Amino acid sequence: MATPRPRIRAIPLRPLFLLLLVPLIYSVSRLHLWAPERGLCLPPPAAPKRPDRLVLGPAAGQGRPDRLQCLGLKALNKIGISSAGNYSREHISFVTVFTTYSSEPAGDGKVSSDAVTVGNHSYGKIERSMAILYTFISFIQVSMPRSNVIILTDPNSKLSITQGSATLLPIDGNYSRGNLMLQRIKSYIAFLEQKLVEVERVEDFNHFVLTDSDIAVVDDLGHIFKKYPHCHLALTFRNNKGQPLNSGFIAIRGTRDGISKAVEFFKQVLEAYSLKYMKASHMLGDQLALAWVVKSHLPSAFGKFSKHEAFTGEVNGASVVFLPCAIYNWTPPEGAGQFHGMPLDVKVVHFKGSRKRLMLEAWNFYNSTSMLSDTLCLILKSGRTKYDF
Template structure:
């Protein structure tokens, strides 16, 4: 019995030593793996330089093919220099917040892009200027109107660019709601001007100021001659419509119908989606107004083909985001590369540095297709804007 007890203690001791050794090894392995893995925050940290990765869409004949920043094929230009009745004016909402002005002398938050250093205020105005630059290169006869807060100390001294102050609530939490109000007010003034002094037709394209127009957009009005409003869509069940690009034909009837359409969107936004007034509410309201119409077939948002629909008396043409609102890496077509006939690149969210870098690259190369390779290869990374 004593021999058995001694043997039992011996076996128990060996088991205990093995268990402790195993636990120590696991703990050491876990500690080493933590040291080798970058912290989670570091993985999500925005970079302060462009990172060029493989360009999506390789091997697809209708997509841009790239070798680094060199395009192996070329984008298809719309060639719409003629056959369009009327001129084009781009309209965007932009304001300067008091907090931005306070950062003018704050060097600690400066960001360097190329040879330039920007504070928070400088970054915003630099993006606005790049937005104008792309329009003036691609559509040099077009004008730009900036809807802004009357109390904003904004100054843009550029040919073909003008400020249009509109009273309203321009705080960050209300800016998207105010944007629709500003669009409606602007359309009302255009309608009044046309009734008093009929002029040549001017079509309007309302956009975010973080887009790059890379092809002539006048063909929208040539290829779709009967619409009042043009919206861009993507294959997204909850938010199929993006409000960053809205085109309005310049006839009195179309401007009136566009105003009434946006008034309905504003009503829905203010009642159903007011809690999302900082962002997304406008897109949710757009989708509700469109999809709530009887017999509207929302399955058409799943195919990147333009289509038209009457929405409460407004003739709306729906244009695919993959061509008129392409976003790296979000939006329609992102996993299949960039279509060769993409006309607008939207630098949403954390892609603002990429917009400035793209303009710098274009300025040195003057090759749109090569610049698009830079965007395509860099678009999946978050940057420091």
């Protein structure tokens, strides 16, 4: 007779699973106790290193008939710089506000330890700013040789200019970094009030284009004053809800009426800045104030900014033509995003932000080729990258 086998008692699985899991939970909890608090005791993430030379990419807008077409760095459309016979012959002065922020005299030949090299030249911080200013003047000399440049600056600045078409005009004020955009409006008002006195004593007159110094004028701008003969001012707009108007390009008719209307306009912008936007970033307050003044008097303008077509309107008694940034203040977008190329009728390229190296590289390239259209291809193919200054 077979002997019965002893029955083995089954061990419940759930208690066994929990028994095995407890040491793991304990170990994780100990690690958590010793882990540093979020954001503490950890080194800050390293900032990505920006390229110290041009990075060429595809030329956006290829295949579109209204955009610059490039084959390598050769332009298939010849755009920019009107022929000598097609210049508008309008007298135009470009006006910019510029100062330096160091005890060293600007342009004294010294190169600091933070120097960067562009082409055959090395630049410290001051030298970089001066190189941008000289490049701004040089592009104007090429595209509008009959024009001159007036640099409004701090009387205490040790700034000196050696280019013949540019002159310094010291205007008292607070030119500190945090106050520079506010001071720029004050300097514009003081300059225009001077011109308002002078306009009575001269038979001929100059129109004025108030602009940032990091732009390249690549075609004659006199047609603005011929095409819109009844307008006192010109502003540039873009389809941007937060900052639809860019303060880096403002044109003013050089008649008594045009200058006086511009003075009143800037006084309103200054008042709005002082009352509403002093806490805004020092690089944004003037543009916010500019938009506020326009919206207060001409709210219908904001519905037209998405159409990229010039239009006119009245702002507190001043006749204003609104010009699309895509033509008169063109800036390639940094990094990713929609980018439709460079319009064939572009007049001004604005090297905002980290595009300053690109401005110097573009001028060097133009000097080596004397072909502005090819230079625009270089700008177009390099414009997405954030460079080292």
